[in-house]
Amino acid sequence: MENKHDSCELSIVMPCLNEAETLATCIEKAQGYLDRSGVVGEVVIADNGSTDGSQEIARKLGARVVNVTAKGYGSALMGGIRAARGTYVIMGDADDSYDFANLDPFVAELRKGAELVMGNRFKGGIEPDAMPPLHKYLGNPVLSAVGKLFFKAPVGDFHCGLRGFRREAIMRIGLHTTGMEFASEVVVKSCMSGLRISEVPTTLKKDGRSRPPHLRSWRDGWRHLRFLLIYSPRWLFLYPGLAAFGLGLLASLALLIGPITVGSVGFDIGTMIYAAGFAILGYQAVLFSVMTKLFGAREGLLPMSQRYRHFVQRLTVERGLILGIVIFLAGVLVTVAQVIRWGGADFGAMDGGQTVRTAIPAVLGLVLGFQTIMFSMFTGVLGIPTAEQPKAEEPVRAKADELVK
Template sequence: MPTLNEEEGIAECIDRIKNALVDIGVYGEIIVSDDSTDRTPEIAREMGAIVVNPDGKGYGYAYQYAFEHARGEFIAIGDADCTYDFEELPKLYDLVANGDADMAMGSRLEGKILPGSMPKLHQYVGNPLLTKFLNVFYGAGVSDAHSGMRVFTQDALATMDCETTGMEFASEMIMEAGARGLTIEEVPITYHARAGEAKLDSFRDGWRHVKFMLENAPGYLFSVPGFVLGTFGLLLMGLAFFHVSLGGFTPGAHSMMAGSLLTLVGYQIASMGVFATITTNPIRKPEDRVTTWITNNLRLEQGATLGTIIFGAGAAYGAVLFGQWASSGFSQLPLLMADVVALTAVVLGIQIVFGSFFLSAIAE
C-alpha cells in the first residue's frame, strides 16, 4: 500500500488484510510504502507491517519501491484509505493462484459503488472513458481499468516491466499486460467512501492517463488519423479534377484546395507515427501494414527515390502548365485545379525526400 497521510484508514486496512490472509490460508507480509508526515508509519509498524520509505516522489514510484521489497510469489496492491475492502482479496487471489489469470482486478463499475465513495464525474464519465481508451488501444478487455485493487504474480510483474512514477502507473500496468498478452480477469467488488482527505486531482491526473495512453499508441494517435485524412484528401482531389458528381454535388476548385490540404496534412501526421515508433519504442506499436512495412523495410534510398519521382512529376506538370500560359502570351491562366495538383505533388515529394533523410538519421 502506498501511503501519504492515511492515519485515519491504515489500521482498518491492515486488519482487513490480515483477515484475508487467514481466509486464504497463506503466510503473507504487509508492505507500506510511506511518505507521510502524520502517524501513518507508526500505526502500520505497531500492527506488524513492514514500512519502507521511497527515496523518490510519486504514486507509481511508491509502488515500484515497495515491489523491490516484496518476497511473496503473489502480490496484492490497493489504497490505504478504506475505499477497497481487502477482505475481498481471496476472490482475486484464487483467480491468480489457480492459473486462471496473470493479474486479477476488482471491478468497482461491475460491482457496487456505495453512496459518497466516487464522484459522479468519475463514475459515469472519467473511469468509463479511460477504460474504453485502454480497451481499444491495448486490447485490455476490462470493465474498470483504474481499479487500484489488484493481485498478480511476480512473473507477471517482471513481464509488465513498468517504469512510470506518477498516477499513470495504474494505466501502464494494464497497457503492458494487454500489449504483452497477459491474461487479465475481473471480479465485482464493493467500493467504499474513503477515510481521510482525498489526494486525487480529477482533471490533472485524468489528463496524465490520457496523455500516457496516446503517447504509447502512435498508431491511434498518428498513423490512423493521418491515413484517413490523406486518403480522403486524395479522393476529394480526384473527384474535383475529373468533375465527378456525388448526389448532385460536383466538387470544384475549393474542394480541390481542401483535398490538397488534407493530403499534405495527412501525410505529415502519418509520418509522425513512423517517427514516434522508431524513436520511442511505444508499448503498443502501430499494427497497420503501411506503418509496419515502412518501419521494418524502408531505407533512405527508397524513400528519397519515391519523393524525387513525385516531386519530378509535379514539377514537370507545372512546367507544362507554365508553357501553356507562356504560349498564350501570359494572357490565359491554366486551370486552378491543375495548378493545385502540380503544387501538391511538388510539396509532397519534398516532404518525402527530407522525411526519408530524417527517418534514416533517427534510425541510426
C-alpha cells in the same frame, strides 16, 4: 510479518502519503485476510514521505515500511513492488475504500495462471457516495471504453485501484510512469506484452479520510486519456491520418477534371484547395504514426509486433528516398508543363481557374515528396545502431531490504 523470500506467496502493497486516519484499518484487514486464508504473505507500506506518523503506525502493526523518496503514485507503488518478497502482489490504496479482507478471488485467479487480475467495481458494487458521479458515469466508463478499443483490454473497469499480478511479469514489462498514469500503464503494457489478464468483482466503499483525496478529476482524467492516446499511435495518428489523406486525395483528384455539383451544392477550386490541405495533414499524421512507433520501440516504450517489424525491415531509407523523389519529380513535371504552357501564351494572362486547378496537384506532389524524403532520413537516424545503454537492473531484494526501516 516477516517471511523468508522463498516462502512468501503474496505481498499486499499499499502506497501511502499521510494516511494515518485509515492506514491501521487497511493493514489489519489485510493481515486478517492472510491469517484467515492461510496464505503466506506480508503487508508492505510504500511510504512517499508521510509527515503524519503513518510510518510508525505501520511498523507497530508489523507491516514492512519501504521509504520511497521519488514523489508520485507510480513511484511509490514501484518502490513497494520492487521491495516485495511475494510471488504475487496485490496493490490497493490505503484509504479504506477497498476490501482487503476479501482477496480470495484475486489469489485464486493468480494461482490459476493469470498474470494480471483486475478488480471490477461496477460488477462488485459501489456504495453510495463512494465514487463521484462524474467518475462513475463519465470518467471511468469513457476511459475504460477507450482502453478496450485501443488495446483490446479484457477489463471493464480500467482504473480500479485494487489489482493483483505476478511480480515477475510486471517487473518484466518495463513500467516508467511515476504519477497517476501508472494505473493505466500497468493495464496497457500488460495488454501490449501479451500477459494473461483476468477480472474479478470487487466492492468499493466511501474512503475513511476526513481530508479531500489526492485525485483531481479533470487533471488526472486528462492525464490518463493523454497516456492512452500516446501509447496508441494507430488511433492517435494512423487511422485519422489515413482517413484525412484518403478523403483529401480523392476529392482533389475528382475536382482536377472540373467542378462537381451534388444536388444544389457545387464544389470547385476552393474545395480543391482545402482538400489538398486535408491530404497533406493526413499524410503528415500517417508519417508521425510510423515515427512514433519506431521511436517508442527504440526506447523500450512500445512493443513492436512481428508484422510491424517486418514492415519496418522493408521500409529502408533508400526505398523511402526513391519514393519521395518520384513523388517530388511528379510535382516538378507538372510545374514545368504549366510553365511551358504559360510560355506558349508569351507569359501573359491565363485562365485563373485552370491555372490554380493545375497548380494544386503540382504543389501536392512537391510537398508530399519532400515530406517523404525527410521522413525517410529521420527513420534512418532512428535506425542507426548504437551501443546499448546500460539499464538499471531491477534492485535485488537484498538491496530493497535496505530501504526497509
